[in-house]
Amino acid sequence: MTSQQILEKLVTFPVLGGDSNLEIINWIKDYIESFGVTTFLVPNEDYTKASLHCRIGPAVDGGVILSGHTDVVPVNGQPWNTNPFELIEKPDGNLYARGSCDMKGFLACCLSVLPKMVKAPLQKPIYFAFTYDEEIGCLAAQSLINHLKKSYIETPKFAIIGEASMLQPIIGQKSIHILDITINGSQGHSSRIKQEVSAVHEAAKIVLWAEEKMNSLIQISKDERFNPPHSSLHVGTINGGIAANIIANKATLSLDIRCLPKDNANQLHLDLLNFCAGREKLQQALFPGFKIDVVENHPIVPALNTHETSSAVNLIGKITGNYKWSTVSYASEAGHFANAGFESIICGPGSIKQAHRANEFISKEQLQKGTNMIENLVNVLENAI
Incomplete structure (x- = not known):
């Protein structure tokens, strides 16, 4: 499946922050496991929600976590021109739907490259780490991180949080x-x-x-x-x-x-x-x-303060061609990953200007560039970093 085809499926799950996300996370789980990859679910206390993580590649130190969230913000009261939970492609080259930009587009990029990941001779592993309830306070990030660290004998080095940044590396958040x-x-x-x-x-x-x-x-x-x-x-x-x-x-x-x-x-x-x-x-x-x-x-939600000379900035430069970093005043789960000891950076397709508004979209160009970024990561990890 292409990233656009996967995104078309993901946006049909109207999971708002605070809602059960089991339907979308189980769809993702089944998709990943269809390629022979073992997944782990990290449920909340009453088992109405769950985060997911998995590893693709060898059990060695130095891998890369790709992290995103499955929930979106409400659409009530917003003047949408289309069904917000149906992916609509328009002649302007944009794909419209709630979550298309924030941040199911990134999830779709990751999942679309999974077939290449499982076939590649990776020297370092790639991890998926997908959460719930990010939009109401990043409530699931810490439990996911704790479970991920206990589940593997090796230690990942990097965490890329795929919030919309037009694929610019973001090294700081409040x-x-x-x-x-x-x-x-x-x-x-x-x-x-x-x-x-x-x-x-x-x-x-x-x-x-x-x-x-x-x-x-x-x-x-x-x-x-x-x-x-x-x-x-x-x-x-x-x-x-x-x-x-x-x-x-x-x-x-x-x-x-x-x-x-x-x-x-x-x-x-x-x-x-x-x-x-x-x-x-x-x-x-x-x-x-x-x-x-x-x-x-x-x-x-903790701040992010990755140093501009961090090897995470260099990694993003290698896979996007963009070494020019920036900072943001919004919060994401990146601070949680940084506090857990991973070199963390925000980088994902789409513009944050489209997030949380009516007629949210991601351009087909950005979705393809996001997919290319993940494909380039696979290429980089075929060699030691």
Whole structure:
């Protein structure tokens, strides 16, 4: 099967982040095993989802992991011109479907080259590592990595995470941390604003704290490789209150923190908790029931900070012809692989500009170039690296 034919199949599985992915992962499993390759499934606790990994080639150190995710983001409310879960080829040379770019295109490239992999006299192995729930916080990456490391006696050297980058090597990403904050204040008549504790007003103070914290970081910590070149704190949602003349007794907000690799996301979390504790101590004197709860929406997705002289950059250069690296401000599973000891880099077909939007597409040219990249990897691994 060609990469386009495989992609045509993969996009028919409407697996959103949080949904069961068993149907698509079992299709992938059956496809891989039809070539005589042993696969391993890594299920979640209730066996409704599973990651997959396998090895093609010899059990020797120094191999390359090819990693991607099987889930996609929702389409509800987006103005699609076609069925988002059907691959539509248009005269403009693009292939339209949800996940075509992010990132089933990369999976299709990997799977289409599998027949060549199993026949090639590989001197170093290739591993597939496909996850679930990447789109809601990279929730499966760590369990997959742990299982992969326990399953093989040898140790892979590289991890290529195939997020859309137009096949440019990406050596850095910011971490991401999302916190859901609930504020419990006291309800009352708006004329008593100084005798009650407004949850909405307290929410506003947290927004101002986040803005001031970000501005202070801009002054002391920058990395010009990134855009923006600083860590960011952003309140994306805020809700509370029922009427203008009623003091709000509840408010909620979500805080998105994206940290440079050199900044400490855990410390920012602690700084927020300390600020909230200070507000509680102050306002509980007025209303003893005042409380601010801070809950992780998902664990921290770690940053990626691969050095520009890493041999991973040289490897990508060999298989794409592109040695010019860049960085991104979005998060991916690359940080997890890097923290596990693999030289990690992001490189995949398609443009991130197409991800998460209506009428998502990958060009046929990029899909072919992605396939060529994997074929070139096979050629490189026929010799020791």
